[in-house]
Structures are given as C-alpha cells and as structure tokens.
Amino acid sequence: MNGQGAIRNRVVIEQRKGLRALNLAELRDYRDLLFFLVWRSIRVRYAQSLLGVGWAVIQPLFSMIVFTVIFGNLAKVDSDGAPYAVFSFAALVPWTYFSNALTESAGSLVGNAGMIRKVYFPRMVLPLSAVFAKLIDFCIALVMLAGIMAWYGIVPTPYALTLPLLVVLMMLTATGIGMWLTALAIQYRDVQYSMNFVVQLMMYAAPVVYPASLIPEQYVLWYSLNPMVGVIEGFRAALLGTVPMPWQAIGLGFAVSSFLAVTGALYFRNKERIFADVA
Template identity: 60%
Template sequence: MPNILDTTPPVTAGATPLPASVDEMFAPEHITIIEARKGLQFFDWKELVAYRDLFRFLIWRQIKVRYAQSAIGIGWAVIQPLFSMVLFTIIFGRLANIDSDGAPYALFSLAALLPWTYFSNAITDGVSSLVSEANMLRKIYFPRLLLPLSAVVAKLVDFGIAAVMMVLLMSYYQHLPGPEILVTPLLIALMVVTASGISIWLTTLAVQYRDVKHAMTFLVQLGMYASPVVYPTSMIPEQYRLYYALNPMVGVIEGFRSAILGSQPIPWDLLAVGTVSATAVLLTGLVFFRSKEKIFADVA
C-alpha cells in the first residue's frame, strides 16, 4: 500500500527522472574552474592556441587604433625613420664624419633605423599594454600574455612599410643586395624575440611601478646610443666585442647592415651571443610574468 505522505511522483520505467530542486534544474552541464597554477611555468601553449582568434583581434585593433582618424595614416611608419635618417646623416655623417664602413651614410643609418625603430616602438607599446587594458583585465579572463605579444607583432606592419622605403633608397643609390639578404628572416625573428622578452619584463613591472612607463623615453634613447645605430661596431675595441653583443640588438643591427649593404660579413659571433641573451630574457620574462599574473587585475 503506498505511503500517503510520500509526495514524490512515481517514475515510469524508461522515463527521465525530474530534478530534485530548482538549482539542479538550472545547473550547467560543464563547469570550468580557473585556479592559480603552481610550479615553474613559462606559458600554456594550449591556452594560447585556444585564444588565437582574440590574439588576431588584438593585433588588428592595435593597427586600426594607430591609424584611425590620422591625416597621414601609414605615412607615420615612414616619417619616423626617414626624418631620423636625414638628421643622423647631417650630424653624424657630415659633421661628425662617423665611419660608415664604406657605404653611403644614409643607407648605413637607415639599415640600422629599420630594426631599431621597430624595436623601440614595440617595447613602448608593449610596456603600456597591461595598464591601458586595466578594465578588460578586471572583467574577463583571457591569457594576459596576449596583450604585450599583440603589441609587438602589430608593429611588424610598420616595419614592413619602412622596409619599402629602404628598397627605394637602395634603388636611388643603385645598390643591390647580395646573397646575405637571405639571412633577413633570422634577423627579424631575433628582433621579435628581443622585443617580446623586454616588453614582457617591463610591462610586468609597469603594472606595479608606473615609473617604468614614465621612464620609457629615457630608456629608449639610452638604448639607441648603447646600440650601433649611428656608429659601426668596428669602433668597439675587440676585447669588449662579445660583451657588447649581450645587447641582442647589436647583432640584429649589424646583421641588417651586413645583409642589406654587404659591406661586412654576417656577424655570426654577435648573433650567437645575442640569441642566447635574447632567449634568456624571454624565458625569465615569461616566468616573472606568470608569477605576477594573478595580481594584475588587482593592481592594474
């Protein structure tokens, strides 16, 4: 005999049982739990791949914002290295008579300004990437590493536009590159790795210490004179050459000059030291970034 106090409806064979409560009725089928990672980690490849569409969107937004409502547009990618080249040619090439390894000083300086302009702009935008997106950091979860990396990758568009100006100047001087030009993709890769590593380090510091952002103008100017932009590495004493190459941009700049001008052999020793240095900066930067990632939303 059924219990008259039991209000549970009978379950027919083969039927789906009804939920016991409202919470169970609206409970999600899949639950994603986001928690802090433990141990030494550089980055999560699977997570970056999963957010690749967001990465492409961030790159496109960086490019669009730079040229939005701009009268000159992409001309800014040409004006900065062009004006610097003219100024350096007059001051260092004509007045100071700096050695240019036998090449016209205009070509000599522009071959260096091509990677340096990319590098300086990439780290400047990369440093401010987390602070400028503070509202996004507080509202949604996504791999924070995408912000500085998208700033670095987006600047390759400006680099490509400035490279066209380099081709036009080489045509004006009737200078054809040799087979050394095939090394250019390796130089670009090292340039991007260097910019990424330094951007990751500095943007992590900039979240907590806003002095980093204010000091960027000084740091970029100091870095330019610490790199062979206006002078050749032949002016550096031989015993300090490899120590000087610990700055990865030394090998990149001299490599571009050798690949484009062909006046000197490819500096493989400088590139080897610079590659080790750039890789170390990138890996340690990733570890530092991951160790501080959990506090970005709170202090940004």
C-alpha cells in the same frame, strides 16, 4: 544538461611552477583574441590618425635625415664605406620596430586595465599583440629601405635570405624585454614614464648611428651580448655588404633573447595574479 555544459565551460585558474607556468597551450586557445587585438591596434593607429601610414615612414625618415646631418656630415662618423644615409636607415628599420614595440608593450596592461578587471584571458596576449602589430610599420619601412638602396644603386647580398632569421631575433628580443617591462610597469608606473628616456639610451648602446667596428676588440664579446647588435649589423651585412655576417653576435643574441623571453614570461606569469588589483 545545463549543469554538464557549465562544467565543460568552467575555467580553473591555478598557480603552476617552473616552465609549466608559461602555459603556452592557453595562448594557443586564445589566438583569436590575439589576432583581434593586433587588428585593433593597427586599425586605431592608421584609421584614427591624420597621417595614417605616413607615421611608419616619417619616424625613420626624419631620424635618418637628422643622423646624416649630425653624425654623417658634421661628426664624420665612419659608415663602413656605405653612404651614411642608407647606412643609418638600415639600422633604423629594425631599431624603430624594436623601440616602438617595447614602448607599446610596456603600456599595454595599463592601457587595457578595463579589460583586465572585467574578464579573464591570458594577460600575455596584450604585450604580444604590441609586438606583432608593429610588424606592419616594420614592413613599410623595409620597403622604403629597398627604395633608398635602389636610389644609391646598392644590391643586396645573398645573405639577404637570412633576413627572416634576423626578424625572429628582433621580435624575440622585443618580446623578452617587453615582458619584463610590462609586468614592472603596471606595478611601478615610473617604468612607463621613463620609457622614452630608456629607449633613447638603449639606442646609443646599439650600433645605430655608428658601426660596431668602432668597438675595441677586447669589448666586442660583451658588446655582442646586446641582441640588437647582431640584428642591426646583420641587416647591414645582408643588405649593404659593408661587413661580414656577424654570426657570433647573432648566436649570442639568440641565447640572450631566449633567456630574456623565458625569464620575462615566467616573471610575467608570477605577477599576473596582482594585475587586476593594481591596474
């Protein structure tokens, strides 16, 4: 009886090729661990910090103030007819989520090295937990955006119903790039050390402080290959009505982010066998 029980609970780790290497069924089996890690991340962030939930408000709010003073008032950057404060905040809500999820997921393996060495579980749940945990901050910032829009008397357009689609694109992009960076960061620590600098550069490659309408027409297609372009311009179109819905950018964004997610997950799985040795 004991021998049969041991066989039923045995976990066989084998190398798989192609899309079979993703082994999504294993992630489903460990969903309770994913939920626990998400809850732990939220609890640590809010229960063990002085400002708690305030951090989810301070980061985008202070960025909006700085951007409004520098780019809106001094540089006179065009805001497609909307007040620059709400124009920039509508971009900062998805961008802050994306940048924080990317930074957290890149350091998730290094930060949980003890777990990796002691017990087997699909390592992919670590970067995924960072992506899901940051949704709390995103929701808080989204409520704040609604308050700012009410202050300026801005009513969302009917395209606000597409926000769940844009949120999925935002999360898929963070997951795809996060998988690549997570697998690279545990082997090359320079990746984690340079994350703040890289994220800052990436912000200026997306229409956070400026509208996408400033991009010359011949470069729009290439510019739209950045999935966050469709997300940010989609938020502005849906909530502020400053521009038409960027369906082309959103479609290209889904294609690119899906490619990044699949290839990133495959690369992650391929490097998974060395994580415990180099963590």
